[in-house]
Amino acid sequence: MSEAPTAYEHPLMKGYREQLSCGFPQVAEVFEDCMAEALSVLSREGIDAYLEYARFLCKMGRGVEPVLIFLEEWPTIATTLGESALPAISDFIRKMWKSPNGRAIVPFLQSLAATSRRLHSQEQMQDYMNLALAFMERTTGSIHGIHTTFASPGLPEFFTHSPYLLNQVSIAGLKNWVEYGIRNYGDHPERQQDYFSLQSADSRAMLQKERHGTLLVDNERKLDLYLRSLWQTDAHFVPYSLKFDELRKPIPYYDQLGIRLPDVYDDLILPSPPQGEGESDRLPAGEIVISGLDRYRAVLAHIVGHRRWTTAIFADNYSPFQRMAIEFFEDARVEALAMREYPGLRRLFIKLHPKPVEDACDPESTSCLRHRLAMLSRALLDPRHGYCDAQLLDFTQRFHDLMAQGESSTEAIASLALSYVAKTRRQSDQFAKVHFDNTEVDYRDDNRHLWRFHEQSDDEEMFDDHRKIELEEEELQGLPPRHYPEWDYNSQTYRPDWASVYEALHPKGNPAHIDQLLIKHAALAKRLKRMLDLLKPQDKVRIRYQEEGSELDLDVALRSLIDFKSGATPDPRINMSHKTSGRDIAVMLLLDLSESLNEKASGSDQTILELSQEAVSLLAWAVDKLGDPFAIGGFHSNTRHDVRYLHIKGYSEHWDDEVKGRLAAMEAAYSTRMGAAMRHAAHYLQAQKADKKLMLILTDGEPSDVDTKDERLLIEDARQAVKELDQKGIYTYCINLDPKADEYVADIFGKQYTVIDNIQRLPERLPQLFIALTK
Amino acid sequence: MTDKDQYKIRKEPFYQAQGKEVALYEAAYVARLPVMIKGPTGCGKSRFVEYMAWRLGKPLITVACNEDMTASDLVGRYILEANGTRWLDGPLTTAARIGAICYLDEIVEARQDTTVVIHPLTDHRRTLPLDKKGELIEAHADFQLVISYNPGYQSLLKDLKQSTKQRFTAFEFDYPDAQLEIGIVAKETGTDEALAGKLVKIGRTARNLKGHGLDEGISTRLLVYAATLIKGGVEPRDACRMALVRPITDDADIRDTLDHAIDATFA
């Protein structure tokens, strides 16, 4: 466009231009277009307010951008929110302007059209601005207490990403996410920026947590149960993320390593019941909800269908069009077979399958094959499809005829697909412009399993197999970390995926060392043995004073009879019975292996570590005698990024040289991040089938770690872990060797602890404690 | 004397045989061999015994065992009365006296010391000593002992002693195959086979979860309950939730999965 007022200008427009009175040439360039749009959507007063505010933005000294964006965007925003939204917005901008945060105005304005589309109402917009305002106040100039000198580092990033954020979470979720960022990174400018620009891992994790929708990780068990119960099969699930690339959504698929599924599915809310819907739904008219979980189930049902009924065919002889058609037909075939098993699946598939409008694609200008196939696919699924196309009807019939004969096969359905392509072929199918709208069936996998290729030689396959083995070995050596949340007592919330726990086999030493320790304690072992024998099942306990019992309790009965004869009311509880004490306990012993164990125990020339080793050996020996399922793990940590869990004995392992060897090599180092270790150990204990589950924690001090300044934090987290375990039916019990433990141990374990001040007696006390606990 | 007839089964119970069990049981009865029936809950063990008692025309005395049960509950005990004590026969003693089939249902629920009292009745002696009373009963010629138990969910502590097991001939029951089970549900309740087929299908989905959070799947008995409710006019899905899912689990994930199986099964 050329420079402005050369030629004639309408007097009205001239008036507006004067009203705006803004000298930037860039403004002059777009002014007329903006006004044209504004005039078509704004009222008279609206136009005045528009120009007046633009004028303010022009003069406020932040360059041309604010006014330019405003002029261009406001008409759209006003149509979404209503023009009366302006005062509140200008008020908000003014606040930023008066603070050191002028730089955030542009990103705010830039994202405003998109955010208002998301938020949709003035009230929500107000919530959003209040949130941003609080954010600004709390992060501006808060560094080292210097007053309002520094701009908020995170605010511009926040605005830039807000349309995306609001796409993911509700305002409430956004608020939590922001809160978390401010709390943890309020005084770290760089980290704050990383967080609010979604660069840092916990920022994403936190966002993920706030997302509406169904997370795969939360539902793996349900899906596993689904496969087992309905399809008698199982699978490994591998999540992939949809969250941070909005353009190209990955599609589910499966291969030897498992079924790949999106990490999250939102509930799907369809505006109105699609036509052709079978029976009336129970939901209020106008809304159909398919839960994220059901979407996962639909994907799995489809994939199971392929796994059962699809045999791969050679792809080389077919054109891409033919392949596409074969895929649509084969998808429909396996679904038809799955629906034979479970007719109710049809309802689910129909809801999720697109319903393309019959004449939505213009074959003169566009390649319509995809559109035709999607309609056909719909028709194969939905008896009330309502399409009229003769060929579509013909092939639908042929499909059903074929299926009526049995299961058909991939081969047979492929030839039906080929004749479909031949019959319906159009010149325009070759066009580059493809009609894509409403043709994607997103619960179906990408069908990579359907195709075989001649050119792949045996060598290649062998190479692949080889690589796989290598990979597995690698994984065994260094398992990927498991992430656990940590409790932040300040905010009473969890920090998601905060601690990374690496599990490894404890290195092995000489098992004979442990045998020697046991010999040293032979006398103690003998005493323990007697106690253990008492614990063994089948010992009978006599219960007296029973109204109903196995035997008459003569003493009591006589007394009763005398009472009776002498006219008093006799005690009817004249029987006694016996009870056998059953025993069904699984035990986990969790050992603190932090640095402090290397210290000498007071009044002894042995270290705490050595004494623990003796005690644990005795306990392990004792539990082995009893036959209770028993595991031992050790832990230490070096910041939350490196919590180590050392596997010493698993439930399936016996008390043998392998295990003794590991115990013999016990070493102490680093710190004590107890909560994470407990959560990890609980993971194994929980999987045990036992009436009672007991986790013993042997430690010599309070939870702590080098990256945590606040002492309370890890104590409170451990306390929270105890609560979580309790909910899982795990009874925790702490054996504490720290004489000063009383200051904190009750906070964590309530009444479930013992402090052993005379550490020298640990070897004796530990097994005794165990016996007492499980009597 | 005790009235035998009160223990007779008058009307033929419906029993769908799964194999040769009827003939085999008859052979065991002819020889008066004790019989043990193993199998999961609600698979037709009790019904089978009832049917056999009817078929053989013998009285049937059933005892549902439980962990509070003691030997005296089986054999009998002295009870206090206004002028002293009086002996009261327990069901096992009654059966031995009158020549009934005595059926100890879910025997492992009873404590091990309890089960020992049946030993002398199960070998050639066929006697029952009433120690407390100082009497030795010779079992009636028609007397037979039948026990049942469910090997599935018991813990190791609850298994039968080898010395007890070795005294019985045994049948191993399981839930019938789909076709038979459909027949049972349909016949037992008068529902059509299509509906019975759906119920059986749901039952089988749950049985697949045995060992994955369910100790036992949905029993034939529960399928019969569901069909009965539907017959009585309850909406099928509601009936299934109520009769098939809620009773067997408190595990939310499993409940959810089975609810989904119900939805998937009804078109």
Ligand SMILES: Nc1ncnc2c1ncn2[C@@H]1O[C@H](COP(=O)(O)OP(=O)(O)O)[C@@H](O)[C@H]1O
């Ligand atoms: N083979 C069968 N024939 C007829 N009914 C059966 C059969 N199996 C199971 N049933 C039905 O299941 C119900 C439960 O069976 P029951 O014999 O009480 O189980 P169990 O004794 O094995 O726990 C019966 O009341 C009956 O309705």
Ligand SMILES: [Mg+2]
């Ligand atoms: Mg029964």
